[in-house]
Amino acid sequence: MKAIVQDRYGAPDVLRLREIGRPAVGDDEVLVRVHAAAVNAYDWHVMRGDPYLARLSFGALRPRQRIRGRDFAGRVAAVGLAVTGFRPGDEVYGDTGPTDGAFAEYVSVPDRHVARKPANLTFAEAAAIPVAACTALVCLRDAARVEPGQRVLVNGASGGVGTFAVQLAKAFGAEVTGVCRTGNVDLVRSIGADRTVDYTREDFTRDGPAYDVVLDLVGNRSLTDCRRALAPGGTLVLSGGGMSDGGSLVGPLGLFARARALSPFVRHRIVAPAAVTGRKNLATLRDLVESGQVTPVIDRTYPLAEVPAAIRYLEVEHARAKVVITCAG
Secondary structure (H helix, E strand, O other), rough: OEEEOOOOOOOHHHHEEEEOOOOOOOEEEEEEEEEEEEEEEEHHHHHHOHHHHHHHHHOOOOOOOOOOEEEEEEEEEEEEEOOOOOOOOOOEEEEEEHHOOOOEEEEEEEHHHEEEEOOOOOOOHHHOOOHHHHHHHHHHHHHOOOOOOOOOEEEOHHHHHHHHHHHHOOOOOOOOEEEEEEHHHHHHHHHHOEEEEEEEOOOOOOOOEEEEEEEOOOOOOOOHHHHHHHEEEEEEOOOOOOOOOOOOOOOOHHHHHHHHHHHHHHEEEEOOOOOHHHHHHHHHHHHHHHOOOOOOEEEEEEEHHHHHHHHHHHHHHHHHEEEEEEEOO
C-alpha cells in the first residue's frame, strides 16, 4: 500500500510517499480502507519534533511511528477475532491515537477508537471531525461545563478546533463570541457565532463583556490577559498553542504548566484538559452532526501524495477550519 512515511524530524520534505506492507490486524483491531484523512497541528508537531521535550514521547532521534496522520474515515476491510461491533463494508471514522498511520491507503486501529460514520457526511467531511471536534467537546462539555445562557469566547474561532467549538458552544445553549482575523469574520458568523472580534482591530482582553468561559486555542496571550476577559468565577480553558518556527524546548507545555501552578491561587478556574477521542465521544459527535447542530468546515483538500504541501499550507498560510487528505475513491 502507499503511505506517507517519516524517518527524521524536519520540514515537510521529510515526508515521503512510499510503498509499504499493509498493516496486520490484531485481535481487537479494525483494518480500515482509508478514503480520507485530515491534517492536525499534532502532525506538524511530530513532523518537526517540536517542542523538543515532546520527543520523549515522539522518539528521541526520529519518530517511533513512521507513518503520519491520525484522523481517518473509510470502510472496514477486516476485523480482528475479538471485534464484534464492526464487519467488512461498514463506513466508519475515528482517530488512530498515538500510533498514527492514517496518511495511508489502509490503517489498523483498536476498535475502541472507531465509530460508525455520520450518515449525512462524505468521507472527507467525516475525516475532519475526530481530533479537532473531540478536543472542542472535551474542552467545553467536560472541562468548562458550559451551560445554557453562559457567555463563551473562543480565541481561534476560525481554526480546525475553533470552528467545532463555536458550533458546540451554541449547541450547549451558550452565547458565543468568536475571535479571528478580518478575512474569517464571515465564516465564524456563518457557523453560529453571536458576535465576532477581529483581533486586528479589537482586543478581547480589554474590550467587550466579561465571559463565563474563555477557550484559548491560540496561546498568543498571557494568562493575565485571558483572565482579564473572565467574569468572577469564570473558567479559562487552554488547548493547543499554535505552531512556532520549530526548535522550541517546551512550546505550549510551558503555558500549561504555569496554568496548573497558578490555578489554586486565583479566583478563576484554569484548566488544560487532554483531548479524548474514543468511540463514546465520536458517537456523541455523530449524533450532533446528524441532527444538524454541527457541520465540519473544510478549507482545502489534497491527494495523499501531496501531504507535505498540505502541512506546509497549514503552517504557513494559517489555514482556516480543516485541511483534508483524499486517499481513495
